[in-house]
Amino acid sequence: MREYEKRVSPTKKSARWEAIRFAAFIRDFSDLAVMPLSEVTAEQMGRWRDARLAGDAEKKRAPVGSATVLREINLYSHVFTIARDEWKWARESPFTSMRRPTEPQPGKRRISDDERDLILSQLGYRHDETxxxxxARIGLMFVFALKTAMRAAANATCICPKESKCKFYTNAIDMLQRTTSPSRLAASPRAPYQIQTWFAVALLPCAGAINASQVILPNQAAVAR
Incomplete structure (x- = not known):
């Protein structure tokens, strides 16, 4: 895991998350972490899976959901794949024969207006203030996510870009990032107008390092205001 963290993780956007997961695994499952790769079995990783799902009250380790365990399995499985195929440190991966948790059910409803307003009130966010x-900035990201259906990482990229740019169209948003090809995300038809207002009133002032030249809007006058 430490070798993967040094050689593979830096090439990925999730490097920080992966480092946290590796450190937690080594800390919480130290007996398993020190085993040679060739001796780790599907049965042992299955016990790790069950322990993550159940938690451990004595060790003050809270249970986690199946979605969290699935993300960790994907990461650790790739560690074994790289160790097997590139580094020749193992002959097989224990994850190939380990049962995975069931995928969690997706959300079935949109947050109500009353719930949204209560959350924004508690966060101290007002649409007409920076x-x-x-x-309050979390409240801004919350509103932005509701209007664009962006996930957290994409949301943060658009709201606080450092070396990235966002282009807003009638029904889509392009994210132009330094290390990857452009990514286009669909948006509500009303989103560009609302986004113009947010960039003019809130996003540009709160982001600090953002210049007007970094943001391309359908109506550039909104930035000038």
């Missing part, structure tokens, strides 16, 4: 606190 967010000045961390909680």
């Amino acid at each position: 967010p000045k606190t961390k909680s």
